[in-house]
Amino acid sequence: MDLDALLSGLRAHKPAALARAISTVENGRAGFEQLLAAIHRDIGRAYRIGMTGPPGAGKSTMTERLVSAYRARGLTVAVVAVDPTSPFSGGALLGDRIRMESVSLDSGVFIRSMATRGSLGGLATTTREVCDVLDAAGFDRIIVETVGVGQSELDVSRMTDTSVLLLVPESGDGIQTLKSGVMEIADVFVVNKADRPGADKLRQEIEITLGIRLGNAFRHVRAHHGVKTAPAAQPSRPTPEAWAQPVLATVAAKGDGVAEVVDAVEQHRAWLERTGELRERRRRRLAERTREVVDRALGHWVWAETRAVQAIHERLDDVESGRISPYEVAAAILDGIKQGAKI
């Protein structure tokens, strides 16, 4: 890989360079970490939006609508569609991409599906790195769309600035969903397909759980809980204010309410910037990223460059016969690694 050529192509917004940079990162090809290290100084301009929710909530349709809305506002948009549920729903994403055709011929739009398999160090890390490439390539907004299956909402909220949770009346069990910790990580709630029965009820349930109907009582408590007495040396630090997570109603297929979703995302962005929370979130993400890179590199080193695999196979007969357990073999390998480590 000619790193310099790739970098200048990327900075010149050349589609071929972008595609090559992304596939280099996605497949962990030789030089991918040098590429990511080189673009590190270029990232931070793009604003990253997470779009998550259960299967059938209309995430793709909403994403396509958001793309059009941002384009109408003169901003470029990249979409990263992640489906951790394949192979069983493997067909769905392809359909989604076809549905996104209305925006796919626009050079200010870039759409990429992420493969689940074979990514070094996990899909989440790779997705974050692909977002970095898109950021360095100059996109104004990056939408990470992922089907909501457990860990993924958490992962998305950790990789984006604003996390949008899409629900539909059929999701049912509103309160149950909300109690599972999803409440805390979504910045904007959207009840999509709001022309169907049960939409108002779901919206009310979300709002009640959020405490909006209770005058935001416990949300203020939560906000104050986080307040630190501002030291005299930092008089300009803005007073912390709580973000009141909006609960919107949309019919994405018809475009109803989509402008309000864009507005809510942009209001959240303004709030993050005003309160200094944006910087805090991004710092946390950089620390987490570093940690992930260490984990990935450590795994690669241990299993590809040391005698660890051989050590396991040398003791496998003993492990099989029960003379020694995997835990003792692992402890011996770990002891070897710890020997003289300067950290």
Place this chain on the structure above:
Amino acid sequence: MDLDALLSGLRAHKPAALARAISTVENGRAGFEQLLAAIHRDIGRAYRIGMTGPPGAGKSTMTERLVSAYRARGLTVAVVAVDPTSPFSGGALLGDRIRMESVSLDSGVFIRSMATRGSLGGLATTTREVCDVLDAAGFDRIIVETVGVGQSELDVSRMTDTSVLLLVPESGDGIQTLKSGVMEIADVFVVNKADRPGADKLRQEIEITLGIRLGNAFRHVRAHHGVKTAPAAQPSRPTPEAWAQPVLATVAAKGDGVAEVVDAVEQHRAWLERTGELRERRRRRLAERTREVVDRALGHWVWAETRAVQAIHERLDDVESGRISPYEVAAAILDGIKQGAKI
């Protein structure tokens, strides 16, 4: 934790000891690795069956039926229900457990749901370790039930002896599903809810893809490809034969075809034993387990016992400003770890 008391309680099949051992392992409580090391010599008796498939395929109902069928044959059964898709489908498993009430009062049956969150080193590793506890506790069969979402089928096939894939006519896109690599990992295919339209078509599609209708042509090729010329010193080694994955039709809710599923699982077990493949699979699993334990312990050591976290935070200002990238910070930490490692 009094390890000796726990171990003797476990060997005496005391329910309280079993529950405590499982929660110790599931929550990674102090001493959990000693416990697992101590029971290592007791494992290997239980036969492990994976039950996977898309949401709505009827996995719980089928599992309950299999439990009853095994009980009728005089065998004890443990069920580990894993749902990597919570929180969105968090309510489903509870319902499943209630549905399993018909068998839950039988002391020869043990049912456990696995929590997704907070498991050290990943849900899959912890699930395998819980299976070891159940194995050591003397259950004849362990059924690991997991909703089929991508990685999970692979995980299940790596932790069980026989992997059953449950599909329903509504799963649709039979061929698409089958092309995604699931074909290779399932030992028994079941088209459940076979009284619905499309069941025969799905079954035929699976069989065609498996090559059954083509006279097993490429399956023989595959089997022969794996044949090694038996050395003269091992004349008793059985001639390798291919396992012809059966494609069964069931209506689990009515019990139709369930006996055939049990028979297919037991035939697969006999095949694994006869060909030596059971031993091979279990050896591979022991090697993988050791590797997972190293990964988990390594992560714990690096992040809880070294200066790695501090090293990241010391450079965070520089990472934020773009003077240095996460990749360079990670490389420095890794260099420190590698120093003088004896491995």
